[in-house]
Amino acid sequence: MIHRTTIDNVFEAARVEEVIGDFVQLKKSGSNFKGLSPFTDERSPSFMVSPVKQIWKDFSSGKGGNVVAFLMEHEHFTYPEAIKYLARKYGIEIEETEQTSEQKEQADERESLYLVSEFAKTYFHNTLLKTEPGKAIGLSYFKERGFTDETIQKFELGYSPDQWDAFTSHAIQKGYKLEFLEKTGLSIVKEEKQFDRFKGRVMFPILSMSGRTLGFGGRILTSDKKAAKYLNSPESDIYHKSKVLYGIYLAKQSIAKEDNCYLVEGYTDVIQFHQRGIHNVVSSSGTALTADQIRLVNRLTKNITVLFDGDAAGLRASLRGVDLILEQGMNVKICTFPEGEDPDSFARSNSLEELTSYLEEKSQDFISFKASLLASEAKNDPIKKADTIRDMVVSISKIPDVIKREVYIKECSRIMDISEEVLFNTLAQLLQKDAKNTKKNDGQQPQQKAFDIVPSEKKETKKVDALYELERKIIELLLLYGNVEEEFEDLILETNEKGEIAFKPEIVKAKVFEKVFLDLQEDEIEFANEGFKVLYFEIINKLNQEQEFQIDTFVNELESDKASAITDILMDEERYVLHKWVEQEIYVKQKEHTIAQVVSETILNLRRFLVSQKINELSEEMKTQESDKRENGLQDIMDYITLKKVLSEKLNRVL
Template structure:
């Protein structure tokens, strides 16, 4: 268990914009930051971060909370894992109380898989650096590749002994369970026998964006033609190869800073580039590029430069993957190296200045590259040329930006020596099916709308009490510790024995005013979430009237923290539309806090009175006629009270 003092220091030191900035490219938007949602596929930002409130809200998925909640949602950390991650980031020493055996057994499967993977990474590094066979075989291989000691340690490179059970036996000896060794794929279990999957291979740990070990890539060093040159961990609860990019942990900050990501094929390509000083580089680890991997990059930058080696044999297959990048609305460039070179060898044999100059000079827009490449393949064959043109236009059709589309059509026409009119016609044909589908869907939605419009039974009613209770929580969260001048209208009897409203002014904290008003009428929250939040907020302010919102959000369970962030960031959602640029200036709420409090409380009172009156009406119908008089008197009293409250609200009934 992590001590409370450590947790408090972590919350005090951590900044939500810094934590989230390691995973999402954030751009300043007024007093807040905005970016693309890391939880859904989108092209317009709906993700907001508030440095003032120290919370975030993702309007596309509905998720929200503080820095810890983000790590739990994005990295699937447990609460202790998130605290440990932040402690490491901000150099805070963790104080832990001793865990009991029962607490250890309660650790979930996912955490156990992480622990096994972390142990394996440490073990392979130890073998590489501390054993004679590791130094002679593994370390010498890495040094032959040109990797320095610092680079080898930075990427946690290791070596698995060329023995059938060396790793498995060591893991079992240290108390790691066989079932987790098998689930991570580190150990192959066949009946009563167990085998090390990666025996005799140099090891490349594959890390998540936060740096946790998800799986491994292993390269064989022998000449066994039956064995695969590279072997990856199998799919598991941790490792999904289609959702992982090798090197993303070390590259994320540089990608966001440079606003560009270099995409290569292999582990050594990434490491060699990084060692040379080009750190914004990741690899798909030999797998075909997937939409999930592209979205991982899209959170950090809109620009990708794909680096190919000089061997054109696999280029055509790779082009299909790049179409996926275009579909995501990203900007793609391509750079090929001289024949016989790949990113690894080119980086190894050239200086940083030479590499950057080459990349700047030789990188070309993807559509230009594809048109040039396919044109060379088909220049003497009219049929192939026609297929090539359609292939290129298919790629152009995937680009959502219409201006870019037209420019690429013009470029394609120039390279392929064909009229723009024909290309635009081909583009129209390709888009025809898609447009038809869109129109069909719109027609369907229109019919659905008409049915709802004409059928009162399906009209969704607003839950007035829910909205008013939510508004009270919002006021407490935004303004609870502020002091305001309130004007209450008190019922008094005048000389003519008539009840009149007299104004009485007094100064109070917002939370005190709300608490006393609700107590006076014995009003209770009907929504359990709001009730829990209400008492948490009131208790916090009673203990410390100057408490700030971060104190509250950091002490409640994740579900309440998410609800708090949703309420607090509701107004920020409209900042995404940038209303001021359209000459629309919303009125600031803080200018009329006292009025907002009074109106909300009075509106809730009026609503509850209406409920009470309807209850009496129902009783009147159920009871006998001789008992109706008493009920009607109560209805009359409540109606009179509502009339007075409505006068306070300046309403006409």
């Protein structure tokens, strides 16, 4: 168990915008930050981070919370793991008590897979550096590749002994279960025998964006033609090849800072670039590029530069990945190396200045690159040239941004010497075809022709739960302004000379939480929503006990479900920031200027709603009452109607 002192120190040191900034590209938006949701595939930002309140909210998925909640959602950490991650990030010493064997057994399967993978990484790394076979075989190979000791340490490279079960036996001796060794793919179990998957290979640990070990890539060092040159961990609960990019953990901050990501093919390409001084580089680990991998980069930058080998066979096939990048609304450049060179060899034989200069000069816009590549294949063949042009328009059709599409069509027209009109017509046909296919796959009807009369379908409008919204508003006011002192106009209910019910105004100075509590207590109003009722009393007690009420501290002390509910309430008011209203000269009146008015209005609305509810209840009761009892019931209804009228008049004055 982690000591409470450590947890408090972590929350005090951690900055939500810094931690989330490691995973999501955030941009300043007033007093907040915004970015693309890391939980959904979206083009317009709906993810908000509040440095003042130290909370975040993702409006596209509905998720939200504090810094620990983000790590638990995004990285699937347990609560202790998230605290330990933050402690390491901010250099805080972790104090904890020894776990019992029972607590260890309660660790879930997913966590066990992470623990096994972490153990394997340490084992392979130590084998490389501290054993004779590791030094003679594995370390010699890495040195031949030009990797320094610092680079080997940074990427935690390793070596798996050339023995059938060296790792498996060692792991079992250390108490790791064969079940989890098999599920991570580190060990292969057949009948009653088990052996190492990566026997006799140098090891490349594959890390998540937060630095957790997900799997491994292993390269064989012998000339065995039957064995694959590179071998990856199989799919598991923690390792999904299509959703991982090699090097993303060490590259993420540089990608966001440089606002560009270099995409290469292999492990050594990444390592060599990094060693040379270019850190914003990742690899798809020799697999075909996927939409999930692109979205991983999209959280950090909109710009990708794809680096191809100079003599890459099947370069045309590799260009399919470019279309996939364009589909995600990203900007793509392509750079090829001289014949016989790849990113690894070129970075090794050139200085940082030479490498940087080459990348800047030789990186081409995707349309120019595709034109030059395909045009050289077509030469003077008109049929091939037509196919080339169509191929280019297909790529342009993948771009979701209309303006970008038009710019690229004009560029294609200039390069290929063909009229824009023909290209636009071809583009329109492709877009129409894609739209039809999409609708067909979604089971929708084909698009109606212009001027067709389509009968409108009646949609059920979701009824607003007024009581829920009013109670929610009270919680929001207490959280935001609970300790603020304001002047309120209290109205004393009395009967005037004519016998009419009226309010007598009286100015009262009080804190918001005192005003709310006394008003609700006076009317004997209880929250209908159980969740809000619990939160209400917790907030009132906190405000009553502490002179300085800190929202971030309060949220961190709550259970996850309560913290999530409060985050929803607090961040809902930030939603308007996403619409850029100020940029459109639409100015929103800030609540801070009219706190007393908003509080009074909310309480009056709640009173009026409850009075209306009582009138309805009495009306329903009268339907089943005998005639002699109805007179009393009718008088009660009339009294409540009079009260409702007075409340409405008062509410109009407040508004």
